[in-house]
Amino acid sequence: MNFDFSDDQKMLKEQVRKFLADKCPMSVTRRVLEKEEPYAAEVWKGLVEMGLTGTAIPEEFGGLGLGALELCVIAEELGRAAAPVPFSSSIYLAAEALRLFGTKKQKETWLPKLASGEIIGTLAVSEGTHAAHPRNIAVKQAGGKINGVKQPVVDGGAASLAIVAVNTGGSGEGAVSLAIVDLKAGGVSTEPVRTLDPSRQHVTLSFKDAPAEILGDKPGEGWSQLSRVFDGAAVLFAFEQVGGTEAALEMARDYALERYAFGRQIGSYQAIKHKLADMYVKKELAKSNAYFGAMMLNDEGAELTEAAAASRIAGSDAYVFAAQENIQTHGGIGYTWESDCQFHYRRAKLLALAVGAPIQWKEKLVARLEAKNAA
Amino acid sequence: MDFNDTAEEAAYRAEVRAWLDKNATRKENAKDIAPPKDLKEMIAQSKAWQAKKADAGYACITWPKEWGGGGGTTINNVIYSQEESKYAVPGGIFAIGLGMCIPTVMSWGSDEAKQRFVKPAVRGDEIWCQLFSEPAGGSDVAGLRTKAEKDGDDWVINGQKVWTSGAHFCDYGILLVRTDPNVPKHKGLTMFWIDMKDPAVEVRPIKQMSGGAEFNEVFFTNLRVKDSQRLGKVGDGWKVALTTLMNERLAVGGSQGNADTDELISLARNTDIAGEPAIRHGGVRERIADWYVQAQGLKFTRFRTLTALSKGETPGPESSISKIVAAKKMQDLGSFGMDLQDMGGVIRDRKISPEEGAYTEQWIGAAGYRIAGGTDEILRNIVAERVLGLPQDIRVDKDLPFNQAPKGK
Known part of the structure; x- marks a missing residue:
């Protein structure tokens, strides 16, 4: 039984943790949120210089050629810091979509730039306040041009590249393709979108005859490609959620030790102790599920979808719960603008919605379990 | 990351499987074998199986061979349990004795007691139970009231225990009692081993809500035990009990x-x-x-x-x-x-x-x-206190002599 990360992977995690503790304290997240900066440029630069953006990109395309496990340990630390950087958009989503499904030429064009941090990429799927489905993808591609509106698109303002879910005609899942769009090539306008978590910038992307090229060599495979990209991202986001849960729990614990009410530490009341114990329980369930997700992702295992769904469900549950109850533990002070509690509260829900809400993943999971049970 | 055994683990697993194949029936081939309804028959089968395991080094795998154990590692033990669970073998009437009682005897008993009890327990010749909980002390075990009074070289014990698994078929037990009510509750406790067949010990089954009766009440009426049956010092019973309880959640x-x-x-x-x-x-x-x-x-x-x-x-x-x-x-x-x-x-x-x-x-x-x-609530306290480092609850009886602490009926 070797259900753990290697010493090298743990060392990498420690390095990222130290860097972020030093360069990306909560004051940086606050600054990005308050000043509406697109992202913390100096933190992003540091992550790029450490080579982290190239972690899972093959060497022939300018990366380090490491695997998913390395990305997972990085993700956990980014989550712990609630880091205001476009790492997930550029790497878990855009780079992974290209690595998995791009043609050699597409990879050669884009992956080295994503690996080196020369450009930022993102994935544009959502078209408003409803879940994406093959039936409702309205952005259309025809004749090498796309038209329509995607919103919200995280990091869409800073990105030079977007992988865009588009309708290429036909029926059912076969109507969907993923398109590579150079956001600097014209036909694209961006408009900021006000969201729950301004420490991560979101925009509306409007395409008017924007030049686009199908990801891979044929159209109609976008829905299954997207599903696989989301499976991987669900695992990586789950590690961010585990890191965030741990940070929120530590905040709540520290405050429960420091704050006195009715002549004693509030952490000595069972109402608080049991709340924090429940955070810990959810965190460990999330972590254990995420570990299996990591293993399936790294091995491209047969149970990747189930493991990704379980990682996402447990991770979302743990982080949202911990972020909510962290504020509750702090009482009134936790609800102020001055308090750092808000950053986990915002980020927890953002991450829980990022690649589809938990209820969508529960459906995806049970559909698989049901099919297995019937077989 | 993988779920594979190391080479050594794989070799041990193969050994275990070969031995189990020879000595037991796999569950899928045992559908027609009904477990014995009669308690005596069940105990006899369990004892025979435990002796067989002891001879092969699969009873108390992590214990030294000199005590009848297998001299193996914790992971050996895990592998054996994983494999054994695939076979129809008699259930765990020794779990509490070997998981909690005998380790306590080994840590705190006299050399004589260790020589006398450890090996027979490992072989399943003698079965042990744990007598801690009381009507007035469940989650708060240290609130127990069963008392032992010194009489010459003996102690005389009176009181009642409850939730004692297997007391109706056990040979021996470890018993936590109050030897000094004039000091705070944790300081006045002492641990003994006792003979469950003594006529001063009365065992009554508790019928559970489910209809089953796996637990008992145990009454002591002037039970005499020798001072040499003491495990640890007089007044150190709580410390001794912690040795036992540390193993409980593993055993449950x-x-x-x-x-x-x-x-x-x-x-x-x-x-x-x-x-x-x-x-x-x-x-x-x-x-x-x-x-x-x-x-x-x-x-x-x-x-x-x-x-x-x-x-x-x-x-x-x-x-x-x-x-x-x-x-x-x-x-x-x-x-x-x-x-x-x-x-x-x-x-x-x-x-x-x-x-x-x-x-x-x-x-x-x-x-x-x-x-x-351990109730849901006690387990959350344990996570909060031992894992997260939160303070213990305020305990109003902590520094009061036990006989002056507030009590219910």
């Missing part, structure tokens, strides 16, 4: 044999809500997903612990979540399984119910499982 273990999500999916495919298969219903699907994620979380938490053991490291505190999650899940899933059977969900009669009343039994049993070996 998991909740095998209960319905889980796979069974629930089958049930939901074969029952209806508003004339449609229940499995099509969103509320049903969401619950299945939540319980699956919990079950996977528990399984992989166990794998994390095993990994630490396999590497020879001390596991982290993550395994402390296991019973908190498992017991409540067992109860909720049992309850929901009954709901899916609608009005018929009340049926316990195995002949009528296609599910053999499993969900009903599970729901009833879970009420006890949430309490046994």
Whole structure:
């Protein structure tokens, strides 16, 4: 039984943790949120210089050629810091979509730039306040041009590249393709979108005859490609959620030790102790599920979808719960603008919605379990 | 990352399998073998199996060979348990004795006591029980009232214990009593080993809500024990008891044999809500997903612990979540399984119910499982205090002499 990360992977995690503790304290997240900066440029630069953006990109395309496990340990630390950087958009989503499904030429064009941090990429799927489905993808591609509106698109303002879910005609899942769009090539306008978590910038992307090229060599495979990209991202986001849960729990614990009410530490009341114990329980369930997700992702295992769904469900549950109850533990002070509690509260829900809400993943999971049970 | 054995682990597993194949029947081939209904027969079979294991070095695998153990590692023990669980072998009437009592004797008993008791217990010749809980001391064990008074070289014991598993067939027990009521509660306790067959010991079964009777009340009326039966110093009983309790949650273990999500999916495919298969219903699907994620979380938490053991490291505190999650899940899933059977969900009669009343039994049993070996609430306190470093509850009786502390009836 070797259900753990290697010493090298743990060392990498420690390095990222130290860097972020030093360069990306909560004051940086606050600054990005308050000043509406697109992202913390100096933190992003540091992550790029450490080579982290190239972690899972093959060497022939300018990366380090490491695997998913390395990305997972990085993700956990980014989550712990609630880091205001476009790492997930550029790497878990855009780079992974290209690595998995791009043609050699597409990879050669884009992956080295994503690996080196020369450009930022993102994935544009959502078209408003409803879940994406093959039936409702309205952005259309025809004749090498796309038209329509995607919103919200995280990091869409800073990105030079977007992988865009588009309708290429036909029926059912076969109507969907993923398109590579150079956001600097014209036909694209961006408009900021006000969201729950301004420490991560979101925009509306409007395409008017924007030049686009199908990801891979044929159209109609976008829905299954997207599903696989989301499976991987669900695992990586789950590690961010585990890191965030741990940070929120530590905040709540520290405050429960420091704050006195009715002549004693509030952490000595069972109402608080049991709340924090429940955070810990959810965190460990999330972590254990995420570990299996990591293993399936790294091995491209047969149970990747189930493991990704379980990682996402447990991770979302743990982080949202911990972020909510962290504020509750702090009482009134936790609800102020001055308090750092808000950053986990915002980020927890953002991450829980990022690649589809938990209820969508529960459906995806049970559909698989049901099919297995019937077989 | 992988779930594979190391070369040594694989070799040990192969050895274990070969031995079990030779000496036991795999469960799938044992469907026609009914477990003995008669208690004596059950005990005889258990003892015979334990002796066989001891001879082969599979009883108390981690204990030194000089004490009758196997001289193996913790991971050897895990591998043996994993393999043995696939065979129809007699159940664990020795678990409490070997998991809790004998380790206490080994840590605190005289050389004479160790020589006398350890090996027979390992071989299953003698069975032990643990006598701590009392009507007035459950979660707060140190609030116990059974008293021992010095009389010459002997101690005379009077009082009552409760929830004693297996007391009706045990030979010996370890007994925690109050030897000094004039000092605060944790300081006035002392531990002894006792002979359960002494006529001054009376065992009465407790009929549980489920209808079964696995536990007992045990009464002591002027039970005389020798001072040489003492385990640890007079007044050190709490310290000694902690040695025992540290092992308890390991001994109480998991909740095998209960319905889980796979069974629930089958049930939901074969029952209806508003004339449609229940499995099509969103509320049903969401619950299945939540319980699956919990079950996977528990399984992989166990794998994390095993990994630490396999590497020879001390596991982290993550395994402390296991019973908190498992017991409540067992109860909720049992309850929901009954709901899916609608009005018929009340049926316990195995002949009528296609599910053999499993969900009903599970729901009833879970009420006890949430309490046994540490209640949900005590386990959350333990996580909060030992893992998260939060302060202990304020204890109003902590510094008061026991006989002046506030008490209920």
